Amino acid sequence: MRIALLADIHSNLEALQACLAHARRESVERYVFLGDLLGYGADPVACLDLVAELVEQGAPAVLGNHDAACLEGDLQDMGHHARDAIYWTRKRLGPRERDFLAGLPLAVAEEDRLYVHASADRPEAWTYITGAKDAAAAFAATSARVVFIGHVHSSLVYFSTPGGTPRAFQPVAGVPIPLSDYRRWLIIVGSVGQPRDGNPAACYAVHDSVSGTFTHFRVPYDAHAAARKIRAAGLPERLAWRLTVGQ
């Protein structure tokens, strides 16, 4: 089965639509949402509608820290731009949207895979995987062979080694990586709606569970349109600008 993995959409409708269209061309049969559907962008409700429709058809979706923040909390540990966007988003969510978010689990296990937003190790702590040590902690916290996460906003693959310390690999867009059965894999999927690796193109990934491969794709979309909406909504200018440069 071909499974599309979409992380960190962040209310960016243009990017989400472009990735979903690309995934259809890639013969994807199943969609997985790795959290942070909301925050930063100007289209929270339209994005939630698209995602909720796929979730209704059986697509797993997990909760991200921005999604949780849209429900409640004092947002003390967020940057001020992110916080502004959360307050703005909260005002736009109706009971239907809030119920949908409140129903999202922190993690979903499926066959030998685990889907979680930040780390398999205490998902609610929203830890960033920034090195081999964090990757090792994530492996230790689950028995899943392949763990798919988002949260970091740029793609990276960690694999377990006989020596114990996981090693990192920077995947090349469009090149399938065979996920050897003799190892465990922690796959950080880049962001759909707010890439931060200097490339403004949206990012998502496809896992082929039959051939055992993983491919991440970069999908160009109209980032300027998404940026204009952010400005029109009165959200911080930096949130608009960063979409156009991928930062």
Added chain:
Amino acid sequence: MQGEAENLGAQALAPGTEVGGYRIARAVHEGGMARLYAVAPLAGGPPVFPLLMKIPKLGFGSHPGCLVGFEVEQMILGRLKGPHVPRLVASGDQNGTPWLVMERIEGGRFVDAVARAPLDAAEVARLVGAVAAAAHDLHRQHTIHLDLKPENILFREDGTAVLVDFGIARHAELPDLVEEELHVPVGSGASIAPEQLQGRRSDPRSDLFALGVIAYQLATGRLPFGAPATGGAMRRRRYIDPLPPRALRPDLPGWLQEVILRCLEVHPEARYATAAQLAHDLAHPEQIPLTQRAERLHRAGPLVVARRWLRGLHEPIRTAATPSRHLSGAPHVMAAIDLDDRNDALAKAMRSTLRRARLAEPDLRITLLAVLQPLTFGEDAATEVAHSQQTAALVALRHWARPLGLPADKLRIHVAEGNDPAGALLEYAAAHHADRIVVGARGHSVLRRYLGSVSARVVAEAPCSVHVVRPNENNP
């Protein structure tokens, strides 16, 4: 399945055993890490080509590298195409022991050639040239073998070299699963390159070092650095030269020693830029510019060794980041020159194109190629005239190249003969791994209308990119 047959890799499998849809016909080879069997599929009739099954030796006391090497081979072989690698047919796993089935290569073994060494220069050039062509094909597919040695080279019936055993190979676009442990070098003691001893696994020129070891062995019957087993002993090759081949075999031509010692240079940038350039030189040894390498008869003395050792302490070996990045700066650019053409503007435009290429692609090689019409009159006289015509063409090509100011090593010239200039160009481009053909557009001559355009056919049929140069007549 019987209980004791659970671990496929524990012991040799008997003929008739079935594994993953294949039946074992016979054992073919038992190496340190794996066993090889000739197999036939259980269903679907006989295969198009003979098949080989590889099963790692996994059992009590087996080397932990076995499984990793197997994983790497399965991953990389699945990505490689073309005549220089065995085709991967299937792979699977039985109770935790992996297996893979690939094409069985039956033409010949490189080790048989090594057993006949020392060989004459022409045969060394032919054999090493065939392996260099195979290595280049691999490098073009983002892959470095990193363990080229006679045991890992086979031949197809037509003499095409096939590289096998990708257990420590590196594919630049796939995760590197090979374990890096600094105290245990990953590679073969006889042929591992100095940069591999520093854990660098990204430079295609590491394979050129190994090709130099193979050429040395074929030419002299000896290994240039022996076959050390420890990292410390292997690292001596960074400071201590191999004995020049001509010290062992004074009858060897200077060009062969030049080629071998260039491959064995410690720093990758001092070696050939690509395996294609090496193969090209081995096909045309008369054009190899000889340096002091060709004349050397002794190793460097202790003072030089000490200086190298000191410098080595703080000077890392510079390596390329990926094969494709390196190859993109080292193309083989072939320029077709029409020596009868009096169009000065076109020649200028062609040279300016080549100059720009040299700036953008510092490790490039330019081959200037002219095609002569064969002579049709009396036999004996023709030979002599043809010879002088050839010489004149070579001189004219050198003269044409002079304004480019290319160092000897970046320029080769070639005069082909035939009634079909486009065909001759295309053949040369395919045989010598041209990455780009530069050809001049002809003007609107009457002749062209009758004969058709060489450039049009080259554009249509070339195995690589073609750059058609047309002088800008409005802006001379």
